[in-house]
Amino acid sequence: MTIETLEERLRRAHTLIEALPYIRRFSGHTMVIKLGGAAAAVGDVDAVLQDVVLLRFVGMRPVLVHGGGPEISSWQERMGMTPRFVNGLRVTDAATMEVVKMVLTGKVGPDLVARIHRLGGSAIGLSGEDGPTLLVRRVDSEGGEDLGLVGEVDHINVEPVLSILDQGRIPVVASIGLGYDGEAYNVNADTVAAELAVALRATKLILLTDVDGVHDREGGLLGELDPGRAEQLVADGVIAGGMIPKVRAALRSLDGTEAAHIIDGRVPHALLLELLTAEGVGTMFAPTAPAS
Ligand SMILES: Nc1ncnc2c1ncn2[C@@H]1O[C@H](COP(=O)(O)OP(=O)(O)O)[C@@H](O)[C@H]1O
Ligand SMILES: [Mg+2]
Numbered sequence: 001m002t003i004e005t006l007e008e009r010l011r012r013a014h015t016l017i018e019a020l021p022y023i024r025r026f027s028g029h030t031m032v033i034k035l036g037g038a039a040a041a042v043g044d045v046d047a048v049l050q051d052v053v054l055l056r057f058v059g060m061r062p063v064l065v066h067g068g069g070p071e072i073s074s075w076q077e078r079m080g081m082t083p084r085f086v087n088g089l090r091v092t093d094a095a096t097m098e099v100v101k102m103v104l105t106g107k108v109g110p111d112l113v114a115r116i117h118r119l120g121g122s123a124i125g126l127s128g129e130d131g132p133t134l135l136v137r138r139v140d141s142e143g144g145e146d147l148g149l150v151g152e153v154d155h156i157n158v159e160p161v162l163s164i165l166d167q168g169r170i171p172v173v174a175s176i177g178l179g180y181d182g183e184a185y186n187v188n189a190d191t192v193a194a195e196l197a198v199a200l201r202a203t204k205l206i207l208l209t210d211v212d213g214v215h216d217r218e219g220g221l222l223g224e225l226d227p228g229r230a231e232q233l234v235a236d237g238v239i240a241g242g243m244i245p246k247v248r249a250a251l252r253s254l255d256g257t258e259a260a261h262i263i264d265g266r267v268p269h270a271l272l273l274e275l276l277t278a279e280g281v282g283t284m285f286a287p288t289a290p291a292s
Contacts, residue, residue: 018276018277018278019276019277022275022276022277023058023059023276026059026060026203026275027058027059027060028059028060028061029060029061029202029203029204030060030061030062030063030165030197030200030201030202030203031055031060031061031062031063031202031203031204031206031275032062032063032065032193032194032196032197032200032202032204032205032206032253033052033062033063033064033065033193033206033208033271034064034065034066034067034189034190034192034193034205034206034207034208035048035064035065035066035067035112035208035265036067036069036189036190036207036208036209036210036242036246036265037066037067037068037069037070037071037072037108037189038069038070038209038210038242038265039208039209039210039264039265039266040066040068040070040108040265041070041071041210042210042266043208043210043265043266043267043268044266044268045112045115046115046119047268047269048208048265048270048271049112049115049116049119049121050119050269051269051271051272052064052116052121052170052271053116053119053120053121053170054272055271055272055275056121056168056170057121060275061165062170063161063165063170063171063173063196063200063202064112064123064170064171064172064173065173065175065189065192065193065196066104066108066109066112066172066173066174066175066189067104067175067188067189067190068100068103068104068107068108068174068189069090069242071103071107071108072090072099072100072103072104075099075102075103076096076099079095079099081095081096081099083096085241086143086145086147087241087244087245088188088240088241088242088243088244088245088246089139089147089150089188089245090147090150090186091145091147091148091150092147092148092149092150092185092186093148093149094148094149096148096149096186097148097149097183097184097185097186100176100186101127101176101184104127104174104175104176105125105127105174105176108174109125109127109172109174110125112125112172113125113172116170116172121169121170122167122168122169122170123169123170123171123172124164124167124169124170124171124172125171125172125173125174126160126161126164126171126172126173126174127173127174127176128173128174128175128176128177128178128187128192129176129177129178129184130160131157131159131160132157132177132178133156133157133158133160133161133173134151134153134155134156134157134176134177134178134187134192134195135153135154135155135156135157135177135178135179135180136151136152136153136154136177136178136179136185136187137151137152137154137179137180138150138151138179138185139151139152149179149183149184149185149186150185150186150187150188151177151179151185151186151187152187152191153177153187153191153192153195154180156195156196156199158196158199158200161173161196161200162200173192173196175187175188175189175191175192177192188245188249190207190242190245190246190248190249190250191245191248191249191252193205193207193249193253194248194249194250194252194253194260195252197253197256197257197260198252198253198255198256198257199256201256202253202256202257203257203258204257204258204259204260204261204275205249205250205253205257205259205260205261206260206261206263206271206274206275207246207249207250207260207261207262207263208263208264208265208270208271209242209246209262209263209264209265210264210265210266211243211264212263212264212267212281212282213262213263213264213281213282213283214230214233214239214243214247214262214283215238216233216238217233217236217238221282221283222283223280223283223284224283224284224285224286225247225250225283225284225285226285227251227254230247230251230285233247234247234248246262247262250262250283250285251285253285254285254286254287258286258287259284259285259286259287260284260285261274261280261281261282261283261284261285262282262283262285263281263282263283264281264282267281270282
């Protein structure tokens with residue numbers, strides 16, 4: 001055995017031992033993780049899911065929430081529809097809602113579940129209509145524009161998700177809700193993840209996206225963000241598009257969680273680095289404003 005090999009072994013053992021305080025701290029804790037469609041389109045989805053499976057096996061209770069924005073848009077286009085957004089929310093008529101359902105619960109969700117099984121974990125996919133888990137009401141039109149079948153979460157029934165977690169499995173939740181009128185509604189997946197995090201008393205909400213975090217006006221990464229600064233950046237148009245519901249979701253989750261993180265889902269194992277090492281990645285939101 002060469003000295004290099006021994007050093008290499010010690011380094012590897014050290015890496016595992018470094019995770020020990022984090023595993024001890026978070027074992028048994030619920031973590032709500034949202035995989036954005038944007039990150040899924042460009043990142044290594046298996047690397048993300050490997051992290052989720054590992055978290056499960058070290059005793060955490062990860063809940064995976066998924067959107068599917070780019071895939072929904074691409075299928076809309078194939079059907080001759082034109083995707084439209086208002087403040088990051090998809091304008092959803094009845095035909096669009098059919099596409100949303102087919103893509104999320106027919107394709108994206110089952111694909112994530114199958115991948116988790118290939119990686120040695122166990123998962124069950126559900127939509128907010130199942131149970132029902134997510135009861136929603138129609139969102140008011142923004143600036144006079146009717147968004148159609150777009151819902152906001154009014155009530156969460158956590159029991160279906162808890163029973164999957166209690167079986168040792170990973171719930172994979174599609175961002176569709178059931179309206180009180182019996183219709184299915186499209187709900188922004190960041191919002192679903194935040195509301196689930198609060199309802200499940202999760203320790204953290206982690207939103208994986210296709211940027212390294214929230215950027216300031218100059219394009220620099222904001223390591224931490226407090227509610228006041230965040231709303232100012234939205235008002236100034238620095239935070240725009242899909243980042244608006246994402247930042248609002250992160251802030252909303254602070255009603256129950258210890259912290260929310262917007263991190264780069266394109267970076268392999270960003271989730272493990274965030275949860276099991278001292279290295280903070282992306283933008284963190286914590287209940288108390290950071291000292292400035
Ligand atoms: N201030 C900002 N900082 C970072 N990203 C921003 C900002 N404002 C708008 N964005 C946009 O928000 C996008 C992420 O939201 P979205 O496209 O909905 O992704 P996801 O599928 O992860 O929800 C980024 O790709 C970026 O183009
Ligand atoms: Mg989005």
